[in-house]
Amino acid sequence: xxxxxxxxxxxxxxxxxxxxxxxxxxxxxxxxxxxxxxxxxxxxxxxxxxxxxxxxxxxxxxxxxxxxxxxxxxxxxxxxxxxxxxxxxxxxxxxxxxxxxxxxxxxxxxxxxxxxxxxxxxxxxxxxxxxxxxxxxxxxxxxxxxxxxxxxxxxxxxxxxxxxxxxxxxxxxxxxxxxxxxxxxxxxxxxxxxxxxxxxxxxxxxxxxxxxxxxxxxxxxxxxxxxxxxxxxxxxxxxxxxxxxxxxxxxxxxxxxxxxxxxxxxxxxxxxxxxxxxxxxxxxxxxxxxxxx
Numbered sequence: 001x002x003x004x005x006x007x008x009x010x011x012x013x014x015x016x017x018x019x020x021x022x023x024x025x026x027x028x029x030x031x032x033x034x035x036x037x038x039x040x041x042x043x044x045x046x047x048x049x050x051x052x053x054x055x056x057x058x059x060x061x062x063x064x065x066x067x068x069x070x071x072x073x074x075x076x077x078x079x080x081x082x083x084x085x086x087x088x089x090x091x092x093x094x095x096x097x098x099x100x101x102x103x104x105x106x107x108x109x110x111x112x113x114x115x116x117x118x119x120x121x122x123x124x125x126x127x128x129x130x131x132x133x134x135x136x137x138x139x140x141x142x143x144x145x146x147x148x149x150x151x152x153x154x155x156x157x158x159x160x161x162x163x164x165x166x167x168x169x170x171x172x173x174x175x176x177x178x179x180x181x182x183x184x185x186x187x188x189x190x191x192x193x194x195x196x197x198x199x200x201x202x203x204x205x206x207x208x209x210x211x212x213x214x215x216x217x218x219x220x221x222x223x224x225x226x227x228x229x230x231x232x233x234x235x236x237x238x239x240x241x242x243x244x245x246x247x248x249x250x251x252x253x254x255x256x257x258x259x260x261x262x263x264x265x266x267x268x269x270x271x272x273x274x275x276x277x278x279x280x281x282x283x284x285x286x287x288x289x290x291x292x293x
Contacts, residue, residue, distance in 0.1 A: 055074065057082070178194050193207040193208070
């Protein structure tokens with residue numbers, strides 16, 4: 001051993017010693033072992049107190065509070081950066097290159113792994129996130145695709161699972177929640193749309209180019225409002241007598257039909273059409289018209 005003590009102090013405050021039984025080197029400070037290098041070249045601190053932290057570039061590791069021990073890498077000089085590097089050496093495909101494991105007591109509870117890509121290219125790798133031990137929950141592929149519940153996302157982001165998997169967007173202040181989509185050309189938006197639900201329980205779709213307008217709305221009662229021309233190969237309206245009650249015959253239906261005016265017109269939003277005016281129909285058959293002006 002090599003022992004260190006202050007002048008006129010018979011207590012050894014610092015010791016470097018070789019442990020023959022363990023074939024290891026031990027380093028003592030303040031009269032107790034603080035660091036050990038094992039025969040397998042593992043380096044670890046042996047201080048059981050919060051002071052057993054490791055600082056590189058700093059003598060005050062653990063700036064943020066909340067943990068018992070810290071590993072801190074600090075760029076002491078101004079305008080410098082710091083990095084944490086894990087260097088693997090894999091030549092195979094789909095093999096772990098580097099991993100950070102999170103251990104609670106004696107069990108692994110989560111991990112982040114980088115594995116080699118199936119292409120075999122060194123720089124092509126996937127990043128895997130696991131919880132509940134080693135169960136993969138999410139990955140980012142070498143192509144930049146994100147998969148939640150799947151190891152093979154087909155699109156930029158794929159969410160997969162059993163039992164009605166869902167993607168939730170939650171509003172916390174009694175407002176709207178939705179999904180915004182846009183297409184850009186040269187950095188400028190050329191088309192955009194929003195699918196959202198409002199605080200009145202309505203599903204709404206907005207669409208446009210430089211700005212959006214409400215085009216579709218479905219309320220909680222099942223009523224649908226569409227702005228624009230609706231095109232379909234077939235429209236079916238339920239008219240089964242089994243679904244109706246309080247059936248009454250319309251008085252003088254021919255006379256009422258003759259009061260309706262057929263017109264041709266142009267939609268302000270674009271397009272030419274033939275039909276009737278809702279306000280005119282409302283005067284003759286009020287219950288046949290819904291909505292507001």
